[in-house]
Amino acid sequence: xxxWQVKRRERTRQLxxxxxxxxxxxxxxxxxxxxAALYGAFLTVAxxxxxxxxxxxxxxxRRKGKHAFETEN
Numbered sequence: 001x002x003x004w005q006v007k008r009r010e011r012t013r014q015l016x017x018x019x020x021x022x023x024x025x026x027x028x029x030x031x032x033x034x035x036a037a038l039y040g041a042f043l044t045v046a047x048x049x050x051x052x053x054x055x056x057x058x059x060x061x062r063r064k065g066k067h068a069f070e071t072e073n
Contacts, residue, residue, distance in 0.1 A: 022028060022038065031037040048057050
């Protein structure tokens with residue numbers, strides 16, 4: 001398989017997994033599949049992470065996510 005094909009498959013897999021996280025967090029149903037609302041929410045999170053307390057926010061997000069993964073299993 002060519003290198004560009006491998007990279008394309010890796011990117012496709014990453015996008016599918018990220019979409020799965022959006023669905024797993026129930027964001028599709030909570031927003032009634034409103035793409036503008038989802039994008040706005042992602043932009044809000046990105047702004048928070050770029051802000052002065054971004055590193056603290058990342059720690060909090062990571063902690064919540066790990067806890068959610070652990071409690072599911």
